[in-house]
Amino acid sequence: MKISIIGAGLIGGSMALKLKEKGIASFIYGIDNNKQHIDEALELKIIDAGVDLEQGVKNAELIILAIPVDAARKLLPGVLDLISDHQTVMDAGSTKAGIVHAVKDHPKRSRFVAFHPMWGTENNGPKSAIAESFAGKAGVICNKEESAEDALNLVEKIVNALDMHMIYMDAEDHDIHTAYISHISHITSYALANTVLEKEREEETIFQLASSGFSSTVRLAKSHPEMWVPIFKQNKENVLDVLNEHITQLRKFKSALEKENYEYLEELITNANRIRGILR
Amino acid sequence: MKISIIGAGLIGGSMALKLKEKGIASFIYGIDNNKQHIDEALELKIIDAGVDLEQGVKNAELIILAIPVDAARKLLPGVLDLISDHQTVMDAGSTKAGIVHAVKDHPKRSRFVAFHPMWGTENNGPKSAIAESFAGKAGVICNKEESAEDALNLVEKIVNALDMHMIYMDAEDHDIHTAYISHISHITSYALANTVLEKEREEETIFQLASSGFSSTVRLAKSHPEMWVPIFKQNKENVLDVLNEHITQLRKFKSALEKENYEYLEELITNANRIRGILR
Structure with a gap:
């Protein structure tokens, strides 16, 4: 199957690697505004060709959006405009109510499957992609009743190929649960990093003393604002x-x-x- | 060298395993109020004999206190009362100002070396002990000028055998730094666990969704109150x-x-x- 990955970064790249390894993807198109990411993804054989959005959307049976949640929400209606009834679009965003709402009345809504793989690291870019990332983690499909059966089946096949355990959930519920399970951990981690950076002036001492407990608690504070500001924005009420x-x-x-x-x-x-x- | 470990748990047990492996400890006495820990430590060959406190203190060249910081602070003066000038006592506690203060004027003060290995996990008991725990982590020696040279040299030999990188620090400074590097992480982790437990009633959903980020941030919340209440108590001002x-x-x-x-x-x-x- 030909697959297009919009956003050849950590998540998109990791999915691409695994779907190739499993023989599900015969050819992967990469679409990314960041030219360097395309070059790196080509070199790492994560994608087979770098193309523009229209070409990527036209050529693939499955289109995967793996970009920040605000960009995905904005881009999705236009992607659905371009596809036929034999193509499927899925996303991989950490908030779900916003994107589901954005295409609620789109004539091609049923070709879209809202998805969230519960995995990530503090790193980004194709160089951070790992084929085994998703194994054993939760793969959440939201509002499945709004997707066509064949589109849903295709995405379920993908989730199985990623070795994830599948969970079905209402998009609003998803956003409440992830506020607890994921979003708040990032805020506490950022705040903890800021606490240490504010008060502890002896950086060398921090580095020398840092225990495994501290490192694991503060690890998430390395996560990038490009990804996380949009998540907090879209899930503001629950996060607050x-x-x-x-x-x-x-x-x-x-x-x-x-x-x-x-x-x-x-x-x-x-x-x-x-x-x-x-x-x- | 014969070594006595007071507290045959996670820290004491891990030290014992490594010191045996390195050939530094020829015989290890274990002292623990918890009879089950003594039995487990014997079975796991962490210790060679379970003895009472007086026997353990009399028989060993080096006595290691690896018990909660309040118990260590209370016990140390009595241990120093029992030893000769050829014996050395070290501790392994997460706060240092209190214990150093407790023996400041003790006639045997110079036989004691205040030590803190910057490693721990959320588990306890000898079954959690791991020989390689300390490798690459910081081993902090406090107020070294208050220890006799031969006692200090012996403890430095131990820290090297644990493959730790040695840091010397004033006890008061240590307690300020660890408030940032270790103690606050535990409080945020406990508070995060309580947040989730308070508001998120669907425990099965937490378990199913829990991502690696959440698990690593909340991992420390599994740490036991027997160890952590005394740490927060002794380092109250800095932690606040x-x-x-x-x-x-x-x-x-x-x-x-x-x-x-x-x-x-x-x-x-x-x-x-x-x-x-x-x-x-």
């Missing part, structure tokens, strides 16, 4: 809800310490330990 | 300073979102990205 709750929870720790109420502190920690039962 | 700054930083994200000021949001994220230059 969670952020407010998170600040409330932090204030409980502050209060326990200020009042030297160590029984309460222990209670807060014991409650947090319940996450052991959920994240094995 | 950092926690207040962290809440201030989070409020900036909240404000940027509430006011839909996405330029400011981008600025905050771009600033956080500077951590890339520090944590490679």
Whole structure:
């Protein structure tokens, strides 16, 4: 099958590598405004040809949008305008309500499948792409009833080929859950990095002392604003809800310490330990 | 060399394994109030014999305290009372000012070396011990001028055997730096777990969706209160300073979102990205 990947970066590149490896993709077109990414993706054999948007959309059975969520939302209606009823479009964005809403009344809506692979790293660009990225992770398909059966089946085949476990979800629900599971972790990580950078002037000491705990907590703070500002923007209400709750929870720790109420502190920690039962 | 490990858990057990592997420890005595930990440590060949405190202190050239920081602070003076001038005591606690202060005027102060290996996991007990844990991590020795030269040399030999890179630091400075590098990460992680547990009632969904980013940010929330309440207690002032700054930083994200000021949001994220230059 010929596949076009719009956005030859971390996510698009990783999907391309795996779909080639599995023999699902016979030829991959890459579309990217960033010429350097196209060159790198060609060199790394992630894509077979770099083409413009129209050519990419016309030539492929499946078109995958793997660009920041604001760009995807803006681009998708035009992509649907260009395709026939035998082509399928899927995205890979971290927010789903916005993009689903943007094409709600589009005559080709049924050719689109809203998808979110629950994987990412703090890196970007085709050089960061890894074929095995998605294995064992959740692949979320949203509002499947709005997609045509053959389009849905094709995307399910792709999700299986990526070795992901498939979850079906309403787009609005997806955005609430990911606010908790993914978006807030990024905000706490950014804020933690800013805390350290603001107050801890001895950078060499940070680097020398940094423990594995710190590195793993702050790792997400390396993630790029081009990807994350649009996510926070599109999921603003949910993210604010969670952020407010998170600040409330932090204030409980502050209060326990200020009042030297160590029984309460222990209670807060014991409650947090319940996450052991959920994240094995 | 005969070594006694007080606290046959994650840290003590990991040190024991490595020191045996390197041929530094010829015999290891284990001292632990938890009978099950002694049995497990014997079975895993982490220790060679389980003994009581007095026996352990009398028989070993080096005594390692690897117990929660409040217990270590309380126990250390009594251990120093029991030893001769040919024996050395080191600890492995995450706060240093308190323990150093507790033995400041002890006649055997110079036989003690204050140590903190910058490694840990959310697990505990001898079953979690790993010989290679410390390799490449920072091993911090505090207030070395208060230790006798031969005692210091012995501990330096141990730190080298653990394959750690050695750092010397004032105990008060250590506690300020670790508030940033380690203690705050645990509080944000606990608070994040409590946020999710408070608001997200669909535990099965959390588990199914949890991405690697979430798991790594929230991993520390599995850490036990027996270890962490005493750390927060002993480093209360520094932790509160950092926690207040962290809440201030989070409020900036909240404000940027509430006011839909996405330029400011981008600025905050771009600033956080500077951590890339520090944590490679």
